Amino acid sequence: MIVLGYRVRMEQRLSTPRSLLVMVPVFSVFFALVVGGIFLAATGHPPIGTYLKLVDNGYTSFYGITDTLGLATPLICTGLAAAFAFRMNLYSIGQEGQLYLGMIGGAWAGIALADSLPTLVAVPVVLLFGAFAGAMWVAVPALLRARLGTSEIVSTLLLNYVALNLLNYFIFGSTGFFRDPTTSFPQGRPVAESARLSPISFFTDKVTNTYPTFFIAVILAVVLFWLMRLSNYGYETAVYADSPNTARYAGMNSAWLQSSVLLISGALAGVGGAMYVVGPAGKVDPGLLQVGLGYAGIVVAALARYNFIAVIVAAVLFAGLRTGGNALQISSDPVPIAIAVVLQGAVLLFALGGELFRRNKVTISRVQAAAT
Amino acid sequence: MNSNIWLLTFADAISIATTLILASLGAILTERSGVINLGVEGMLLMGAVTGFLVADSSGSLWLALFVAVLVGVALASVHAALTVGLRANQIVSGLAMVIFATGLSQFIGKPIEGDPLPVLIRPIDFGALSDTPFFGPVVFGHDLFTYLTWVLVAAASFYMHRTRPGLLLRATGDAPATVDAQGGSVARIRWVHTVVGGALMTFAGAWYMFARSAAWNQSATTNGIGWIALALVVFASWRPIRAIGGAVLFGFSLQVPFTLQAEQIRILPPTILAMFPYLITLAVLVALSTPRARRLLGAPKMLGQPFVRDER
Numbered sequence: 001m002i003v004l005g006y007r008v009r010m011e012q013r014l015s016t017p018r019s020l021l022v023m024v025p026v027f028s029v030f031f032a033l034v035v036g037g038i039f040l041a042a043t044g045h046p047p048i049g050t051y052l053k054l055v056d057n058g059y060t061s062f063y064g065i066t067d068t069l070g071l072a073t074p075l076i077c078t079g080l081a082a083a084f085a086f087r088m089n090l091y092s093i094g095q096e097g098q099l100y101l102g103m104i105g106g107a108w109a110g111i112a113l114a115d116s117l118p119t120l121v122a123v124p125v126v127l128l129f130g131a132f133a134g135a136m137w138v139a140v141p142a143l144l145r146a147r148l149g150t151s152e153i154v155s156t157l158l159l160n161y162v163a164l165n166l167l168n169y170f171i172f173g174s175t176g177f178f179r180d181p182t183t184s185f186p187q188g189r190p191v192a193e194s195a196r197l198s199p200i201s202f203f204t205d206k207v208t209n210t211y212p213t214f215f216i217a218v219i220l221a222v223v224l225f226w227l228m229r230l231s232n233y234g235y236e237t238a239v240y241a242d243s244p245n246t247a248r249y250a251g252m253n254s255a256w257l258q259s260s261v262l263l264i265s266g267a268l269a270g271v272g273g274a275m276y277v278v279g280p281a282g283k284v285d286p287g288l289l290q291v292g293l294g295y296a297g298i299v300v301a302a303l304a305r306y307n308f309i310a311v312i313v314a315a316v317l318f319a320g321l322r323t324g325g326n327a328l329q330i331s332s333d334p335v336p337i338a339i340a341v342v343l344q345g346a347v348l349l350f351a352l353g354g355e356l357f358r359r360n361k362v363t364i365s366r367v368q369a370a371a372t
Numbered sequence: 373m374n375s376n377i378w379l380l381t382f383a384d385a386i387s388i389a390t391t392l393i394l395a396s397l398g399a400i401l402t403e404r405s406g407v408i409n410l411g412v413e414g415m416l417l418m419g420a421v422t423g424f425l426v427a428d429s430s431g432s433l434w435l436a437l438f439v440a441v442l443v444g445v446a447l448a449s450v451h452a453a454l455t456v457g458l459r460a461n462q463i464v465s466g467l468a469m470v471i472f473a474t475g476l477s478q479f480i481g482k483p484i485e486g487d488p489l490p491v492l493i494r495p496i497d498f499g500a501l502s503d504t505p506f507f508g509p510v511v512f513g514h515d516l517f518t519y520l521t522w523v524l525v526a527a528a529s530f531y532m533h534r535t536r537p538g539l540l541l542r543a544t545g546d547a548p549a550t551v552d553a554q555g556g557s558v559a560r561i562r563w564v565h566t567v568v569g570g571a572l573m574t575f576a577g578a579w580y581m582f583a584r585s586a587a588w589n590q591s592a593t594t595n596g597i598g599w600i601a602l603a604l605v606v607f608a609s610w611r612p613i614r615a616i617g618g619a620v621l622f623g624f625s626l627q628v629p630f631t632l633q634a635e636q637i638r639i640l641p642p643t644i645l646a647m648f649p650y651l652i653t654l655a656v657l658v659a660l661s662t663p664r665a666r667r668l669l670g671a672p673k674m675l676g677q678p679f680v681r682d683e684r
Contacts, residue, residue: 039476345470
């Protein structure tokens with residue numbers, strides 16, 4: 001018997017086995033860890049030891065978990081924002097900028113409006129203004145997309161750089177409204193106390209970095225999940241995502257669908273920025289810039305396959321990578337925090353490859369010479 | 373106001389344009405085959421950092437550029453494998469590539485952060501020619517690679533519009549099923565052009581590192597130039613020659629804030645001025661999406677669509 005070669009056959013699956021829904025993400029994470037391990041080893045860091053430290057600092061220790069949940073809060077929002085747009089094939093990558101604008105909008109409300117309001121009112125007002133600012137930041141790309149068909153990919157992305165410079169202007173470039181007037185040191189003006197929430201202590205006397213906004217983010221995800229499943233609007237977007245022509249023939253307003261989805265997506269990312277104000281920052285703060293939560297939100301959404309509930313899980317997973325990575329950076333054998341970003345990118349690349357196995361049944365057979 | 377400074381700004385814009393031209397040429401080749409690679413920004417960063425690292429340890433500019441090209445081949449191969457081989461979503465794969473490559477460049481670039489450049493790409497000394505008014509700085513003030521880039525653009529244009537493989541390339545982006553029916557391999561054409569395009573992108577990053585940067589400074593090294601290069605592809609309507617004009621225009625808008633700052637002309641705060649390149653890019657994109665402009669543009673018709681024979 002002579003083996004001439006291998007032949008790969010792909011058959012499209014009609015339904016995906018449940019096991020694969022778990023296997024693909026698990027294997028994606030595993031292979032990403034292997035890739036990251038290669039780079040760790042190549043730069044002289046022990047891979048296994050580094051990962052154990054990362055897991056301990058990101059997921060298993062008390063402060064690890066609470067830091068992770070705190071970081072996951074805005075990440076859930078940007079993840080939801082990306083999922084909301086991507087599932088309708090609108091590839092908005094402006095979450096980063098919308099997040100900044102959410103912070104600016106939220107801080108504006110926190111400074112200008114919240115003073116005379118009780119916390120129960122002030123916090124929602126700040127969050128709403130953040131949402132509004134985030135939505136406004138995507139309004140131009142949304143309008144262009146709906147009216148002229150301008151690719152939202154590049155337009156939203158370009159606005160990220162504009163938002164970045166706008167934020168720099170408010171904090172470093174000007175002495176205006178958002179700048180703390182009491183000090184010459186460039187920092188944001190603090191919002192009213194009533195617009196702040198205190199961290200959750202989880203029945204201990206420790207001060208954590210998890211804020212009640214985490215639960216707001218989770219509730220937001222659950223509400224979105226059911227709303228999009230049960231509402232007419234959810235149905236229309238689903239039809240449009242599958243086949244824009246079908247939606248058009250059925251009389252759905254595609255311009256309205258496209259622009260509203262982008263606006264809601266922007267609002268979701270904006271809420272994340274406002275949560276940063278309500279929670280840890282209390283002002284317009286450049287700390288949000290360092291983390292890249294907007295871009296990470298896209299990875300989270302893709303890994304969650306645009307399922308809003310799964311976004312929560314993916315966001316916590318990724319936030320853990322980040323907090324774990326932070327701890328690595330300041331340990332005795334400092335590993336650059338960028339390893340967390342490498343892992344994020346690698347997870348997504350492998351998950352994308354895994355899609356093939358989810359969609360198709362792959363069989364490899366040997367091609368044999370005919371017996372003589 | 374000193375008119376000489378604006379002449380120098382223009383000369384600088386032509387120089388910066390080299391990165392934009394190379395990167396968008398890479399993207400044009402990729403997109404003409406029907407594959408969209410959004411990873412440009414990440415590829416530029418990887419080209420820059422690997423170029424720096426290799427030059428740092430070997431002292432050789434040529435080896436650095438060569439390795440940067442190899443890195444581009446490797447990264448673009450991953451994108452091609454995912455999108456052409458495994459038919460993954462091209463947009464998401466490109467974004468994953470940006471995130472992966474950005475993270476990786478910062479990870480391996482950590483030790484060299486802020487270090488002085490080990491080698492530099494310097495303008496060619498044309499002697500007396502460089503001192504001629506106007507033509508001196510604008511035409512004779514550049515380095516070897518800037519001139520080679522212009523030649524490369526001409527060659528790419530000839531290849532795309534005057535040769536048979538170029539015709540096949542364009543056909544693959546517009547009507548892959550036809551190419552397939554004629555016996556051409558859609559997968560191979562897409563794969564090759566994605567990889568060559570990726571090599572051009574990382575080369576552009578390495579050139580930018582050695583010719584235009586002061587030091588490796590994480591993702592701020594390229595600061596969004598890759599995204600501008602992507603917008604430039606639309607601006608150039610997927611034609612290499614037209615990318616030159618757009619690149620100089622965008623290069624000028626990138627350079628103006630520095631000139632104004634150097635001249636201490638304070639019209640606007642520097643952070644506001646820094647928004648302009650992106651806003652101008654956006655404005656150009658908008659102008660190009662009017663129905664009239666769209667008809668003239670001619671984007672590859674099957675851009676972003678995976679080709680599957682059995683489904684047709």
